[in-house]
Every structure is written in structure tokens, then in C-alpha cells.
Amino acid sequence: xxxxxxxxxxxxxxxxxxxxxxxxxxxxxxxxxxxxxxxxxxxxxxxxxxxxxxxxxxxxxxxxxxxxxxxxxxxxxxxxxxxxxxxxxxxxxxxxxxxxxxxxxxxxxxxxxxxxxxxxxxxxxxxxxxxxxxxxxxxxxxxxxxxxxxxxxxxxxxxxxxxxxxxxxxxxxxxxxxxxxxxxxxxxxxxxx
Numbered sequence: 082x083x084x085x086x087x088x089x090x091x092x093x094x095x096x097x098x099x100x101x102x103x104x105x106x107x108x109x110x111x112x113x114x115x116x117x118x119x120x121x122x123x124x125x126x127x128x129x130x131x132x133x134x135x136x137x138x139x140x141x142x143x144x145x146x147x148x149x150x151x152x153x154x155x156x157x158x159x160x161x162x163x164x165x166x167x168x169x170x171x172x173x174x175x176x177x178x179x180x181x182x183x184x185x186x187x188x189x190x191x192x193x194x195x196x197x198x199x200x201x202x203x204x205x206x207x208x209x210x211x212x213x214x215x216x217x218x219x220x221x222x223x224x225x226x227x228x229x230x231x232x233x234x235x236x237x238x239x240x241x242x243x244x245x246x247x248x249x250x251x252x253x254x255x256x257x258x259x260x261x262x263x264x265x266x267x268x269x270x271x272x273x274x
Contacts, residue, residue: 082183082211093159093172093183096211100185101170105207106215109238111189113205113219118238122216127261128234131222132272137231138224142202144271145222145233150264165204167191185209189217200224214239222268233268235261 082096109119118124131141144150146165148158155176163171169188174181186206194201205219216239224231239257 083213084181084183085179087176087181088174088183090159093174096183097159097170097172097185100172100209100211101187103210105187105189106210106212107208107217110207110217111205112238113217113236114190116236122238122240123257125218125235125237125239125257125261127265128232129265129269131231131233131269133229133231135224137272138200138222140272140274141222141231141233141268144268145202145204145220149267149271150220150233152267153260153263155263156260165191170209182213184212184214186212198226200226208239214241216240231272233265235264237261 088096107119112119131137148161148163148165151158151173157174159172159174163169165188167188167190171186171188173184173186175184186208189205189207191204192201193203201221201223203219203221205217207217208215216237218235218237218239221234221236222231223234237257
């Protein structure tokens, strides 16, 4: 949903409640588990090292689960403390240089892994019908205990869903790359704090 003015908290909450009743806007729900983008969907991928060691990993997981990757000044999550749990519905509010969009999502899955060599926290979100795109995005924080490296990864497949996004199609991949780069900076800042 696009608007010329920043929506009120009540408008956002009403919108989220209406969207929560609906199914995902794409068929391939859960496809990010296997790094498999459906045919016809562009992929956005980023993997960056955030730091080293257990302390960095703990901070990165806390940042991931508090939506720090969306605290960019031009994007935010509503409700701000939405739990990261399967089925949870939330809205991303995006400022597009003069107009706003509300983009409803649902948490598709969460998972974690803990071995002697690796710790990993993962979750994916999927789009609901009023989202400007349709697709899925996976966020991962991983600690390689052998090397000490803590990494942040985004793997997403998405394409334009509504008429405005389709008109702006040449800019959609640029927008996705900007989000990936800026979200990585936000995660780095969370580790450094």
C-alpha cells in the first residue's frame, strides 16, 4: 500500500490486522530453506563478516531478533518489538523519497543450529498480498567456531507485485541491494555498540 503521508500507528495496526487474515502472496513458501529461488524471481544475496567470537555472535543474534536490520532511518518494522516466531505478522514501513509504502509480511520459519564447529540463527519472512513485491527473504547470523568469524547473510527472491512496483521495476533490484547493504551496516553498528 502506497501513501503520500506517513501513516499513523492506528492505520498501520489496522492494515496489519486485515493482512494477517490472508495467505502468502507467492506459492513457493519456504523455498529459501534450500537456497532455491523459483523460476522468474531475481535473487538478492549478501554475506558479510560482522566480527569475531562468541560475544559478537550473541550481539548479532540479539540484533537480528530485534529487527535492527530494518532500523535504517528509511525503513522500520511495526510493531517495533514483533516477536520473531513462525506465523507472526508485521509491517515494514518504507520512506521512498516523498511517499511511503506499507509492506505486510509473515515469518515463514525460524531455525537454529548448534554444533562444536558452528552456531547459526535463521529466520525467513514472506510477503502478504498488499506488499509491493512478492517473495521471501531469509536472514542468517552464523558463528564459525574454527575461524571465529561471525557473518550476516541475506538470501531473497522477490519480484514486483503491484502496479506501482511494476512501473518502477528498473529500480526494484537497486532498492533491494540498497536494503541489503544498509541492513548490513545496521547489523555492524549493533555489534560495535
